[in-house]
Amino acid sequence: MRAEEDISCPRCGKPLKTGETCPICGPLSDEWTLRGAPYILVILIAILLAGFSVTRFAVSAYQSKQRSLAAMWYQRGMKQMQDKQSAAKAVDDFENALALQLENNEYRLHLSEALIQAGRLTEARAHLLSLWDQRPGDSLVNLELARLSVQRGEIDVAVRYYEGAIYGVWPSGEVPSKARLSTRIEVATLLLENHRNQQAQSQLIAAVAEAPQEFDIWQQLGQMFLEAGDPQRSYTTLLHARRLNPRDRHVDIALGEAAFQMNKFELASRWLYDGVYAVPEDKQAAQLLKQVNDVEAIDPFRAGLNTRDRALRVINLYKTAFARLDQCFASFNPPATAPNQPQAPPSIANPFVLQAVSGMRDWSNQLKPKMTERRLRGQTDAQENAMRFVFQAEQTAQQYCALPSRPIDQTIQLLARERWSNE
Amino acid sequence: MTTAPEAKFPISIWRKYYGRVRGVIATAGELSIREEQVFLLLAIIIGLFSGLLVVLFRLLIETLRIMLLGSALRPSFPRVVIVPALAGLVIAVLVIKVFPKIRGSGVNQTKGALYIYDGYIASSTVIGKFFVSALAIGSGQSLGPEDPSLQIGAGVASFLGRKLKLTRERLRLIAPVGAAAGLAAAFNAPITAVLFVIEEVIGRWSAGILGAIVLSAISSVVVERWFLGDTPLFRIPSYHLVHPAELLAYAAMGVIGGFASLVFVKVVSYLRPKLRTLPHWTQYFQPAAAGLIIGLIGVRYPQVMGAGYEYMDQAMHGRFTWQFLAILAGLKILSTALSFASGTPGGLFAPVLFIGAMIGGSVGMSAQTFFPHLTIPAGAYALVGMGTLFAGILRAPMTSVFMIMEVSGNYSIILPVIISNTIAYLISRSFQPVPIFDILSRQDGLDLPSLEEEREVGILRVEDAMRPAPIRALRSEEPLYSARAVVRNAPDTELLLVSFPDGRWGAITAETLMGLTVDETTPLGDYVTIHLPLLYPDQALDAALRQIKDWPLLPVIHRADLRRLVGIISLKDIIAAYHDTGTVLHEE
DSSP: OOOGGGOBOTTTOOBOOTTOOOTTTOSOOSSOOOTTHHHHHHHHHHHHHHHHHHHHHHHHHHHHHHHHHHHHHHHHHHHHHHSGGGHHHHHHHHHHHHHHSTTOHHHHHHHHHHHHHTTOHHHHHHHHHHHHHHOTTBHHHHHHHHHHHHHTTOHHHHHHHHHHHHHSBOOTTSOHHHHHHHHHHHHHHHHHHTTOHHHHHHHHHHHHHTOOSOHHHHHHHHHHHHHTTOHHHHHHHHHHHHHHOTTOSHHHHHHHHHHHHTTOHHHHHHHHHHHHHHOTTOHHHHHHHHHHHHHHHHOTTOTTOOHHHHHHHHHHHHHHHHHHHHHHHHHHSOOOSSTTSOOOOOSOOOHHHHHHHHHHHHHHHHHGGGOSHHHHTTOHHHHHHHHHHHHHHHHHHHHHOOOOOOHHHHHHHHHHHHHHHHO | OOOOHHHHHHHHHHHHHHHHHHHHHHHHHHSOOOHHHHHHHHHHHHHHHHHHHHHHHHHHHHHHHHHHHOSSSSOOHHHHHHHHHHHHHHHHHIIIIIOGGGSSOHHHHHHHHHHTSTTOOOHHHHHHHHHHHHHHHHTTOSOBSHHHHHHHHHHHHHHHHHHTTOOHHHHHHHHHHHHHHHHHHHHTOHHHHHHHIIIIIIOSOOHHHHHHHHHHHHHHHHHHHHHHOSOOSOOOOOOOOOOTTHHHHHHHHHHHHHHHHHHHHHHHHHHHHHHHTSOGGGGGTHHHHHHHHHHHHHHHOGGGSSSOHHHHHHHHTTOSOHHHHHHHHHHHHHHHHHHHHTTOOOBSHHHHHHHHHHHHHHHHHHHHHHOTTOOOOHHHHHHHHHHHHIIIIIOOHHHHHHHHHHHHTOOTTHHHHHHHHHHHHHHHHHHOOSOHHHHHHHHTTOOOOOHHHHHHSOOOBHHHHOBOOSSOOEETTSBHHHHHHHHHHOTTOOEEEEEOTTSOEEEEEHHHHHHOOSOTTSBGGGGOOEEEOOBOTTSBHHHHHHHHTTOSOEEEEOSSOTTOEEEEEOHHHHHHHHHHHHHHHHHO
């Protein structure tokens, strides 16, 4: 209820009794008269202008203070970030900075990074997504979101954000081409780890196109091409890297590997020889060189061999293949465990397999009479036919028989690869 | 020695233009300016002043917070306990001794200015609200700046209106205009402010006042954005409804939010009168005690201190676990109830939003935990939670929906917001019929109109009071003999209603009609000189009361056929209808 003492003049606030008229202001009018209103309005506008100035000054002073405090927390956070153990403290500092300057996207971005470092991925993602809402073309935000998506196992989403980062706008401190390249390398690495070689190759091709003339980058790209299953591009890239820095012999080993992948064993042997000579501690390269040399040692088609050696190599390989095939056939018909017991049935009941192995045996029997040095010498077609048998016998044995693979078998396979790829 | 021309220049300019400036002002004084025009201009000026004051108010709060509690989100141990308690003592002395009218809700005080005090809000109240609320919020009391901002705006408006000597009606309406400006600047959300003032303070859409409110709200937001930037209050990750089943989760949140609203309202409405009934000397220590308790809570949970907008942002970014968010919501209810009930000046808006964000975030995080296939980000829940509690506690459903969209700049969230808010509002209204602002005003001894109750009161319409016409209506083109035959068949008839082809209606008395000594085939319309105002069945009965004047009865016409008489209505019918309704209400 309206209390009696509560009544006051609406104009001056003087307490009044019910029904009493204010002695200062008089009765309230229901009609408005101009009476000095324009003057008051002019005065009001003048006061407003003064008010704007005062507020401007106050806001500037406050914002300056706020900025310096936020910067102080930010700097602390950055220091904490350098110490990997203090990510949680860095989060607190960045949160303090962000609370003082809620719209500072740099603070929010660093907070996200600290959160990722502290393992608080959900929070980091939320902050990054809110940044992304504002700046979908921001490369750094996209990059962080991509990395976060990788941690969450969302590869497709990550690739999308990586693309966003590559084609986005980089902050002024970054060199866009460099940042783009490193992002491409990052996404290609991710794709390789997830066996998406085709996608990785396209990233690497684009990366090569914008790579600066720096040995390390070209070497890395060359290695990645190799991992992506593109030895041709790998070889070219590594060759370019070698031109940039001929003294680094590690690249020779990589070139050897690339040549090996290309089934160019002679070329591989050359690079690997140089590489292993310069870097003897690389056991893997040495092993590869040995493999290559083994192939070279049995290769009947190697340039520079005389006709006799060539024929002898073919005969040796034929004998190896024949023995292998024999072993394979025997594995289907193991000998009886006791003299009185009947012969065990073939272990593989598939008639197609038996037919294939039998067919190879028939072929070997047909070739057998021709496998003499005299009959093979200078007979290129016969040599070719014999080598086809060798390769197919090895393939059949590998495909259908559960026999352990010996070094010579692997070498024959490599030889077959080289031969057929050259064809 | 000669004076340099540069030194003379300003004086000479002033001399040259002084006379002209005086002339312009004098001419302006003689201009004929209508009050409506001045009112609209004044609304803009009020908005500008309110915007400036709200900006300064916010700066003061933040400055005091940094000075008293430090710039870290988590204040150091001694400060967090000592500062709110000591500040509480200062606040108590200021409230009791210097600014006794700054207690309580600014919304109710603005409504009081509108409905009781002819638009009067004391300037000392504005000053007190400005400084003491800033001290309270800056020292960590669990209150928000929006309500004081609203009252600061209303106070500025009242002051300016008085200085311009506006008429009583304009002076009354000026306080809500300022309130809208203050709230708009505080929230950086003009639509929300306009809707809130219409929905909660004025209670009606009136073209006359709406323009002024919109102008003041916009101008204050322009000032606020000019100084503090135009970014929305909250930033959440983008939200898209992936599956309609997600709406069920939001509906569940509406239920939880509805009951949480009830708890808040019950605690505040219980605690406030209880503390007031304690001996007077205890009032000096109540804000300090509240501050001490809040400080002790703040040692472990500093998030509950102050307005808490930073933490709302964190909740929206999945900063806390759902259990922690639920604890924060509970503690915020307790600390806000303590702060508000102890008489510390400050608003409920921010705490309500905080509680909503925490409850929403908690529901969202738990939904993600227990139903991982739901893809909704917790931030969206926190945002919807704010609107839910706003609708449940402050009972302004329209405002709550628009507020969420406006403060977040996110319009795709409207569907979940509507669902959740409506459920919370209905639950709150079912179990707590009186809204919190009405409870508070009644506790303060003011019987302000409850706008929610008014919205619920049915409007009496013409169709509720009209009765069928005893005889058919005549047509102006009818011949006299036909009209006379009607009178002969109903000898008690005194007045006959006549319709014209152009939609007008007139009347002729039976006596006049029968006394005419003219050709019987003449059209009746030639002798009807009385033209009546028309009524339609759907019109408010109030309209009939205004139009009936001295007419014994008025025709009620069909809107689609202006010559069709639906019924008639007389003053007696109108009074009977009001009487019947009054009896029903009394019996209820």
